[in-house]
Amino acid sequence: MRKLKNIELNRKTVNEYKNSKKTNLIIILDDIRSLNNIGSVFRTCDAFLIEKIYLCGITACPPHKDIQKTALGSTESVDWEYVKNISELLIKLKKNKTKIWSIEQTNNSKKLTDLSIEKDEKHALIFGNEVKGVSDIAIELSDDVLEIEQYGTKHSLNISVCSGIIIWEFFRRLS
DSSP: OOOOOGGGGOOOOHHHHHHSOOEEEEEEEESOOOHHHHHHHHHHHHHTTEEEEEEETTOOOSSOHHHHHHHTTHHHHSOEEEESOHHHHHHHHHHTTEEEEEESOOTTOEEGGGOOOOTTSEEEEEEOBTTTBSOHHHHHHOSEEEEOOOOSSOOOOOHHHHHHHHHHHHHHHHO
């Protein structure tokens, strides 16, 4: 067994990526403080051909060296847009028949292991602030709330880890 060389990875060019069929999934980052987390989410979205990222509230926008540090150029391939007010964005997405999922721990959140989704629907996942989580208004405007079951002493995951797990699961089920 040997590691593959970069040339053997069959990486898409930015143009090939832009013209590829995308996963029916939108990512919403609301009030994310860490530029490294933002960059990591971009990189994950590139890996799984995510349709678009919306950056909301205080979430920083590319170009920024601390986003680029972890994004490794994926801010050039993944479509993104800044929208200050998440409520307006969610109302617009719902009008376009997008199913909105908040990723949060609530009294009636669904466990990731119990996830059931329609392949033909468009889905949007909201990831919230590293300390405060997804805002109450975003949860209220969501169609459903999803959480990753955790069994240790800490009951939170870094957004870059959480988004990777959730995006992979949606990608797997939508593909």
